Amino acid sequence: MKSTKYTEKVLDHFRNPRNVGTLEGDDVAVGKVGNPTCGDIMEVFIKIDGDKIVDAKFRTFGCGSAIATTSMTTEMVKGMTLDEAMELTRQDVADELDGLPPIKMHCSNLAADALHEAIKSYRKGRGEEVSDESELVKEEVECLIGKDEFLDKGVSLSVENLDDFIDQRVLVLYSGDESVDTAINLTEVTERVILLTPDDTLVINPELAERLANSSVKVLYQSRLLEVRGEFEVEKVLIKNLDEDEEYELFVDQVVIIE
């Protein structure tokens, strides 16, 4: 089956998704799965009364089947007890949509997983015992391979002359206000500036935060630079997404490390 050969039901849920949006309140739980690298992120919100799911909403970034499966999942769970909802599988959702192309079964049919995450987080919030194997403490590695090797061959410890960075893809490591200021200044000469931080927020002064928000700097949160790579000079970097525990390569021309 071609990736775009979807059943009528899938197409209907893609065109007219049910229950788009978010829910709030003490009786609401949210589950999030997927990651942007695979091209899918799904959030499922459930509202719970006693042990019954009384409402469900979702938001999805992803392909046609990703949107359709999350939509269908929210339709299916309304009225279910939490135990029943925990039993709902990816296959159930796919069946209800009259099937999915085989290649899509894995990548985009994660809605049931998001639902289970939501239920677990609700139960945990109420002090119930929940089996959770995903909460391993991750060790942080503090070394950067290639920094010395590529020093002045694409790795710099300061930005002296903006002209050296014209149309360059620049990665700036966050190390406080000065690094953010440098990143913003670089956008005068190049459209591609990425600011990398291991944290999920930046601790900077409000005026700088606003300048950053209005700039074209792309901030990558929860990300660590593991390695600088290239033949003779910087050509790419290996980045670890700490949230997803995943490593990927990114093509860049310059790495700025202000210590």
Added chain:
Amino acid sequence: MKEIYLDNQSAKPVDSRVIEEMMPYFAEKYGNPSALHTTGDIATEALEESRKSIANFINADEDEIIFTSGATEAINIGIIGYALKNKRKGNHIIISEVEHISIHNIAKYLSREGFEISKAPVDIYGRVDMRKLERRITDKTILISVGYASNEIGTIQPIREIGKLAEEKGIAFHSDAVAAEGLVPIDVKRDGIHLMALSSNDLYGPKGVGVLYMRKKYRVNPIMIGGGQELGIRSGSEDVPGIVGMKAAAEIMQKEMPGEVKRFTGYRDRMIKQILEEIPDSYLNGHPTERLASNTHVRFDGIEGESILLSFKDKGIAISTGSACTSKTLEPSHTLIATGLLHEEAHGSLQITTGRFNTSQDIDSVLKVVPEIVTRLRNLSPIYKAKKV
């Protein structure tokens, strides 16, 4: 209602004038060019006329044109055939990071066969960095392969500079010209190209026909063994109707290209300008000026390409995307990644390629639906947050 077709990079309709020229070669002039009787002579004449015409189209000599079953075959013979013929001279081959997927896969195959492959990086616009390319050359380098223009983002490579470098270093230069043919005037002598692949369909000729340009003294080994047709490089009786079709397509193209390029450039620049102005957090992929006239390639923060494609399909418009979800491997486009995009950015791309039969109204239809499609998908998306202005 007929679908508005704006995916001319993936396939083009055959021009009716081409079909007309092909027709006699199916049932009337059906001879085998290798045969010596009159029926064979008629086919030989058509074949050699076609060869002359294609040679003229790229400023080559007639005996440098090898007809194949398409561009993929031409690329296979050009790269693998040259590597096998020259393996005593060296085993190192350089390709660019933004080559067509077929060339990446050929490189993978050759590296399993004992060849060393280096990949030359590109800049933010997808253009090969000459300095980085040159630094990869060793005394074992026998071949450089850089496509004339990207089939995805439409960026045109500094072909003459690469040709000059290859000439100076005594290395063969192969270029896949499929995306560029019919949109950029190709001159193999001026450009310094030694081996080059062309396809017929990209000139509005029939599918299943292609050409390997093979410069004298840059001979390759055949990779298919048979009766010795096409200088022994590509055995098998020639597909005369298809070849006549490619010739007709090239002749029409030669006349109509300047006008077409001008028309497509107008379409392209109008689309890019209006989309980038109307849609917040949208960006152009590829080079702003050194790009194919037919190619518009933009990306939108926070949405995914297959959803964009399906939404266009629902509106009766055929477009393409750099998204993983439409590919066989589910990997995002290697070309977009090579320009420095993150995976999630590469996923949100829209590729529009115009062709001979598009009209200004087709462009209007696209521009009308882009804002509502992007807005709808962004409203669904958990990762799209509009920037404060």
